[in-house]
Amino acid sequence: MNPLPTPPLEPVFDLTVTVATPIEAGAVTGLNSRGRRRIIPITGGTVRGQLNGAVLPGGADFQLVVSDTCADLDARYLLQLDDAAWAGAHVFVQNRALRRASAEDTARLVRGEPVDPAAIYFRCAPTFEVSHPALAWMTESLFIGTGARFPDRVEMRFFRVG
Secondary structure (H helix, E strand, O other), X not given: OOOOOOOOEEEEEEEEEEEOOOEEEEEOOOOOOOOEEXXXXXXXXXXXXXXXXXXXXXXEEEEEEOOOOEEEEEEEEEEEEOOHHHOOOEEEEEEEEEEEOOHHHHHHHHOOOOOOHHHOXXXXXXXXXEOOXXXXXXXXXXXXXXXXXXXXXXXXXXXXXX
């Protein structure tokens, strides 16, 4: 029997996403309720790598905090590219993520205190919508990423699954 190949990971780009103070919207109730809603406004940022440009203000991370140690993240934001080949093109990002840490480290993150990124499990699965035909490859592959939360920003690295 032939073993299935392990897909390679190709680094694609790094993001620095600046954020404002979280909005604590409280416990959610009703059908499919399972935690506390937290919304973190996105104020800007940068993208560097195979794509280069800016994270535009106006997006947000819509979090469900499901326990003292785990959060389900759903960030949505827009990139504006400045690469010569597709200057001005936009990429809409929907980034679903899981962040897990000890209760103590999670509480420090919520208070806006720095936490060693190695102490936090932060993995994501972004999907993309693109406004330039040359970027269609972004809609035809799977991507995964890793991230770190800091008091004023989130840093992520996205990989294309080969």
